[in-house]
Amino acid sequence: MAKNKEKFGIVLPIILLSYFMILLDNSIVFTSTVKIATDLHLNAQTLAWVSSAYTLTFGGFQLFGGRIGDVYGRKRVFLIGLLLFSFGSLMVGLSVNGPMIISMRAFQGIGSAILAPTTLALLLDNYHGTMRARAIAAYGTTAGIGASCGMILGGVITSVFSWRYGFFLNVPVGLLMFLLTLRFVNDNEIKSASRLDIVGTLLSVLGLSALVYSIDGTSHQRLALMIAIVSLMLFVYAERMVKSPIMSLRLFANRQRNSAYVARFFFIGAAFAYFFVTTQALQRIYGFTPLMTGLAFLPVTIPQFVGALQVSRLSSKIGNARLILIAVILVTIGVFLTIPLGLNRGYWIAIAIPMVIFGVGQGLVLSPLTAEGVANTDSEIAGAASGVVNTVHQFGQSVGISVVVALTSGVHNFSTSYIDQLLVISAISGLSLIAALFLLGSEKRLR
Secondary structure (H helix, E strand, C coil): CHHHHHHHHHHHHHHHHHHHHHHHHHHHHHHCHHHHHHHHCCCHHHHHHHHHHHHHHHHHCHHHHHHHHHHHCHHHHHHHHHHHHHHHHHHHHCCCCHHHHHHHHHHHHHHHHHHHHHHHHHHHHHCCHHHHHHHHHHHHHHHHHHHHHHHHHHHHHHHHCCHHHHHHCHHHHHHHHHHHHHHHCCCCCCCCCCCCCHHHHHHHHHHHHHHHHHHHCCCCHHHHHHHHHHHHHHHHHHHHHCCCCCCCHHHHHCHHHHHHHHHHHHHHHHHHHHHHHHHHHHHHCCCCCHHHHHHCCHHHHHHHHHHHHCHHHHHHHHCHHHHHHHHHHHHHHHHHCHHHHCHHHCHHHHHHHHHHHHHHHHHHHHHHHHHHHCCCCCHHHHHHHHHHHHHHHHHHHHHHHHHHHHHHCCCCCHHHHHHHHHHHHHHHHHHHHHHHHHHHHHHHHHC
């Protein structure tokens, strides 16, 4: 027992801090885009690729990142991911023009795609029973807090220092995590005896990358969608035929996990769209600076942290499925509440109060969603399951933002547009609520 406590105190912070870095970079760009565009003389189309290049590789290589840990050993793959991500972060911070920052953001995304699923798989390797449940709760908490902290830190760093420091910060942290991993993380994970599925890897990277581009790209999006559909259909066929698939289809034979994937997809879509449009609303409607915009998300971050501390107690009391349902209801209310309150009442009433409700819901939901997404998986496919969880997370983010922007792009008055955006986000959150109901039904059937 003493050994488990020691591991919990050392290995878990390494995993969580590494995961936190990825999430931080995923949202820190929201509050830094204006400064990046000014410093590097980027037009709107080039600036969009600063985010899209990262999303493209991060989303496209997720399944690959999860599976190579199963095949070659998670500690080794984790260390490689840390080096790639840290080097990519350094080069993003040193970028002097558009092509350099775009290519380095794509490189950084590959590092993230390796790190994200491997962190969760390492967690599953190192903890079992009650400790695993607590560790997953902490992991889910990090997923939420990393996103909202990225908004705050992005605003502070951009205003006080430079947007470059937001990326430079990853370098010493990444190298520290590398050294700590060498010293404290045991290489005792079970490696799969199979080889890497090369055909499945190529088809998954092509299909997922094309799918991301069809959502976030700037031209030939229909062609990209067709390529994505064909590639992913061939990918599913290949996974049915090969002995050692990159993504075992038995992952989707469990209704409980499937419902959790769908609920996570729509929840993340709603949450990131909310962050994205609210960041713009704070600056355009209320005239907030990047620093003020970052600090304006404290009403999300603090309640989220408080809510996350209650997850273990509540999940053991009422179960993950009920907790997810309650949390998504709170998130939906938090998003929708700004509409009847009215923007003319000012930030504290129209934005801050709904943020508190939203934050509590987000703090409660991600940990049990993560636990349900990797439920009933054995060590041989833990990395693949972790890859699916993170793929769903990444695609939910991209789809949510894109759908909201597409459906409200014709409204030119920004105050009206923001209200319309909140309505669409509420609808997306409602779809997560429906998936949560299916998850609750699946849990009852298992009983």
